[in-house]
Each structure stands twice: as C-alpha cells, then as structure tokens.
Amino acid sequence: MSAHAGCEQPPLVLIPAAEEIEGNESQIVGDVEAYFLAMQEYVNCIRAELDSAGDDASELYRRVLVQRNNLAVAEAEAVQRWLISRYPDAATAESN
16 A cells, blocks of 8 residues: 555745745745645645545554654644744735
8 A cells, every 4th residue: 555645745835035035925925825735635635545544554554644644744834934934924915
C-alpha cells in the first residue's frame, strides 16, 4: 500500500523578503491562500486514507499516515508564521 495513495503535497509557497512585498500584497496573499487550500485538501486526503485503512492496516502504515498529517499541519503553521514575519498586515489583507 502507498503511504500517500492519491494524496499530493502541494509545493511550498514563495514568500518574498519584506522589502519586496510592497506592491505585490494581493498576489502574495492570493498565493498563500491557494497554498492553504491545497494543503487542506492534502490533509483531508491523508485523513481519508487513514479512515479508509480500517483496522486491517498495519501499525506502520497508520503511523506513516499520521506522521504525514502532522508534518503537513506543522508546515502550514510555519508558512503562516513566515508570512506574518515578513508581512504583518497579512492577517487582515484580502486578495482581490
């Protein structure tokens, strides 16, 4: 069994240096929002795989899926911190 059957992790979003953000706010926020949506789909896929694995799945398979889930969540949280560290107004910014 594949440990990520059908689940594709999205590529990491590029957040430019703070001095390169001015004038590109909408694009950056839009890219980050798209990343978060894709990451949520990835996590949902992993969780669906875990749910469908059932009681017959090996303990190793279950641990790998849980680890992938946890790493994806940690990555998304790190991206959020990264964005806020470079663009503090991102928490209230809206892409157009």
